[in-house]
Amino acid sequence: MTAPRWPLIYAAAAALALVILGLLFAAAPRDETGILWTDPITPGGWMAWTLPIALFFYVIGCLLVTFTILAIRYPETPRIGVLRIETTRGDRLFITLLGSAFLCLAWLAAFGAPLTYALILCLAYAAAVFRWV
Numbered sequence: 001m002t003a004p005r006w007p008l009i010y011a012a013a014a015a016l017a018l019v020i021l022g023l024l025f026a027a028a029p030r031d032e033t034g035i036l037w038t039d040p041i042t043p044g045g046w047m048a049w050t051l052p053i054a055l056f057f058y059v060i061g062c063l064l065v066t067f068t069i070l071a072i073r074y075p076e077t078p079r080i081g082v083l084r085i086e087t088t089r090g091d092r093l094f095i096t097l098l099g100s101a102f103l104c105l106a107w108l109a110a111f112g113a114p115l116t117y118a119l120i121l122c123l124a125y126a127a128a129v130f131r132w133v
Contacts (some may be wrong), residue, residue: 006073013069017062024054060097067093081133092133096126 028051029039041049067089078086087095100122107118 009069013065017065021058024051024058063093083133087133089130092129095133096129099125099129 024041025035027041029036029041029043035051037051039050041051041054070089076088076090078088080086103122103125104115104118107115107121111117
């Protein structure tokens with residue numbers, strides 16, 4: 001049996017992610033001042049796909065692909081953390097995404113836009129979840 005060529009798989013996944021990211025930025029509406037972040041990518045479409053919304057779903061998709069590759073390459077073993085429940089990497093990712101959504105909603109309710117500092121708070125929360133949960 002031939003061993004999988006993991007560096008090739010990693011490179012292919014990264015190349016595909018970069019191509020998709022390039023296509024997203026190429027599809028973004030522009031004028032002479034640069035990218036119009038709040039204008040829809042597909043005018044007249046059924047949903048207002050702006051570049052930030054597309055990037056959000058792009059990041060979620062990249063996370064899912066990365067965690068799938070990691071689960072295949074390094075099989076997961078559940079562990080018990082601070083919450084005293086058994087969690088895998090996928091469980092911790094779900095807890096992180098759900099908690100980050102609530103953190104961003106609370107930030108919007110308390111301070112409004114922009115969410116720059118909320119993103120920093122979400123990254124710290126994600127590091128804590130993956131370390132101790």
